[in-house]
Amino acid sequence: MEGESVRSRGHRVKRGGVVARSKSSGRWLREHFQDPYVQRAAKEGYRSRASYKLLEIQEKDRILHRGMRVLDLGAAPGGWTQVAAACLGPQGRIVAVDRLPMDPVASATVICGDINDPGVIAQCQETLGGGVDLILSDMAPNMSGIASVDQARAMALCELALDLAQDWLLPGGALLMKVFMGAGAEDLRRQIKNSFKKIVVRKPEASRARSTEQYWLAMEFKPDPLREEELDSSSAAD
Numbered sequence: 001m002e003g004e005s006v007r008s009r010g011h012r013v014k015r016g017g018v019v020a021r022s023k024s025s026g027r028w029l030r031e032h033f034q035d036p037y038v039q040r041a042a043k044e045g046y047r048s049r050a051s052y053k054l055l056e057i058q059e060k061d062r063i064l065h066r067g068m069r070v071l072d073l074g075a076a077p078g079g080w081t082q083v084a085a086a087c088l089g090p091q092g093r094i095v096a097v098d099r100l101p102m103d104p105v106a107s108a109t110v111i112c113g114d115i116n117d118p119g120v121i122a123q124c125q126e127t128l129g130g131g132v133d134l135i136l137s138d139m140a141p142n143m144s145g146i147a148s149v150d151q152a153r154a155m156a157l158c159e160l161a162l163d164l165a166q167d168w169l170l171p172g173g174a175l176l177m178k179v180f181m182g183a184g185a186e187d188l189r190r191q192i193k194n195s196f197k198k199i200v201v202r203k204p205e206a207s208r209a210r211s212t213e214q215y216w217l218a219m220e221f222k223p224d225p226l227r228e229e230e231l232d233s234s235s236a237a238d
């Protein structure tokens with residue numbers, strides 16, 4: 001069997017220990033470096049092509065304003081954080097969270113950890129110190145290649161972003177999140193509609209047509225009256 005090839009994570013692995021790049025990973029690399037948004041990001045100093053998705057949404061919907069408080073979930077390598085920091089200016093505040101390490105961005109606090117971890121949630125809360133005006137979530141799970149598993153993981157990240165929005169958004173605040181269309185998306189839309197006055201769907205040009213991702217922008221957050229009562233009683237007790 002020596003020398004026989006097996007597929008492993010996009011590489012052809014020869015059973016003698018010699019690893020050759022598979023055709024598909026070679027194609028991915030070629031496509032990546034020929035991508036006009038990748039080339040533009042390198043020229044314009046953005047850390048990722050994803051920056052252009054947020055720039056296009058900002059151009060249309062004007063969600064980022066000077067002095068805002070923003071939570072950026074799934075922030076690495078920091079393309080969205082760079083865009084947000086430039087729009088918020090020095091008075092703004094951004095907390096950027098990712099389980100992958102990320103280089104600092106001026107005026108942002110970077111937290112490295114999994115947003116499912118209660119310790120990371122507590123760190124965000126402490127750093128934000130009060131409510132936020134906007135939550136961004138570009139989180140995407142590690143893909144297993146099993147569609148149903150990947151979709152369930154992606155939906156769990158959306159639900160977590162929505163939970164955090166329900167806990168931390170200031171009245172009138174907004175949530176922008178990446179949603180992979182598929183099982184669970186309609187239910188998510190119903191949940192969002194309960195907490196926000198308006199929801200619009202965006203598919204920026206930088207989002208690849210073959211990707212099922214969409215960006216959902218939920219606006220004019222309406223806090224649960226029970227949450228407001230709890231907040232009032234805890235601040236009265238301080």
Ligand SMILES: C[S@@+](CC[C@H](N)C(=O)[O-])C[C@H]1O[C@@H](n2cnc3c(N)ncnc32)[C@H](O)[C@@H]1O
Pocket residue numbers: 047048050051073074075076077078079080081097098099100113114115116138139140141142157
């Ligand atoms: C598409 S990338 C984000 C790109 C980023 N918005 C930018 O502009 O550069 C998705 C990110 O979500 C992060 N992510 C996925 N699940 C996460 C989790 N549970 N907690 C924190 N980050 C997570 C991944 O590590 C990955 O860096």
